[in-house]
Amino acid sequence: MCEARYSRQQGFVPIGVSGQAELQRKHVLIVGAGALGSGIADILARAGVGTMTIIDRDYVEWSNLQRQTLYDEQDAAEQMPKAVAAARRLRQINSNIDIRAHVMDCTAADLKELMASSVIDLIMDATDNYEIRFILNDVAYQYDVPWIHGACSGSYGVTCNFMPQRTPCLHCLLASIPLGAATCDRNGVIAPAVQMVVAMQATEALKYLSGNSACMSERYTVFDLWSNTFQSFRINADKRQDSCPTCGSHRTYPYLQTKAALKTEVLCGRTSVWIRPPHHSNVDLDELARSMRRSGNRVTSNSYLVQVEDGEHRIVIFADGRALVHGTADSVTAKKLYHRYLG
Numbered sequence: 001m002c003e004a005r006y007s008r009q010q011g012f013v014p015i016g017v018s019g020q021a022e023l024q025r026k027h028v029l030i031v032g033a034g035a036l037g038s039g040i041a042d043i044l045a046r047a048g049v050g051t052m053t054i055i056d057r058d059y060v061e062w063s064n065l066q067r068q069t070l071y072d073e074q075d076a077a078e079q080m081p082k083a084v085a086a087a088r089r090l091r092q093i094n095s096n097i098d099i100r101a102h103v104m105d106c107t108a109a110d111l112k113e114l115m116a117s118s119v120i121d122l123i124m125d126a127t128d129n130y131e132i133r134f135i136l137n138d139v140a141y142q143y144d145v146p147w148i149h150g151a152c153s154g155s156y157g158v159t160c161n162f163m164p165q166r167t168p169c170l171h172c173l174l175a176s177i178p179l180g181a182a183t184c185d186r187n188g189v190i191a192p193a194v195q196m197v198v199a200m201q202a203t204e205a206l207k208y209l210s211g212n213s214a215c216m217s218e219r220y221t222v223f224d225l226w227s228n229t230f231q232s233f234r235i236n237a238d239k240r241q242d243s244c245p246t247c248g249s250h251r252t253y254p255y256l257q258t259k260a261a262l263k264t265e266v267l268c269g270r271t272s273v274w275i276r277p278p279h280h281s282n283v284d285l286d287e288l289a290r291s292m293r294r295s296g297n298r299v300t301s302n303s304y305l306v307q308v309e310d311g312e313h314r315i316v317i318f319a320d321g322r323a324l325v326h327g328t329a330d331s332v333t334a335k336k337l338y339h340r341y342l343g
């Protein structure tokens, strides 16, 4: 290997030669290979992180190329699975590291199997919905591995480190942080907002992996690049002490129980799929309908439901969070449409 490869990074005093050697020994799990996953994997591969496991269930589409920096037109034309296309590109960037790609849905069972079969040092959240983030949160606290949350939509982004033994978990923050308010499919997203979240997540990862975890942020950071606002909140006061089912003293890891997963039911003889959330939720139908109309969707609504047309599909959403997706008999497609509108 060329001696100069990591010279600039080693010249940065907090990392140095010893931090570089630490990076080489570490294994990072990146969940999602979309916009955030592309950017994080690119930085960590170039930085010389020894092993990366990348999970993604999706394939490359033309609408991804505006911000998903690991992919090109050929990947979109061939509809390459993102995990495969990402691994191919990352091996061209750094052939001295171990890249493991999995084309799969990120269920609680799959994640637990992965965590049990390999020594993962850090989990990066590059997902696009809170169903998976709560599973990541439970897995991370059960296996005592930190995870770094990131999300963006429009020109807005958030990031936060969740560290077992040190910070509250995502579950603890439920009451104080507005989660899942927006998704990038519905509101669009600009690439600089993605890169800002990527920069913050990757920097926190480099701190942890190079042995500088004392410098890691204990704040929930929110920004909007379009309106030039940047805020952060200390999260340690939000710890729910003993009552949290994920990080308290009587842990049940509720999102790892199979009954906690989003349930789907394909309707017999019809191209429709029912979706039921794991917990009863109160959807503000008026606000949902307004937001969809603002985004240019064809929407009809009454006091019990909102119906939105999306290409060949029609999604009917009820106030308790249930939805009926018409125009498909495939539960993965139906769940994807559900997350597009309900996060």
Ligand SMILES: [Zn+2]
Residues within 6 Å of the ligand: 168, 169, 170, 171, 172, 240, 244, 245, 246, 247, 248
């Ligand atoms: Zn907690």
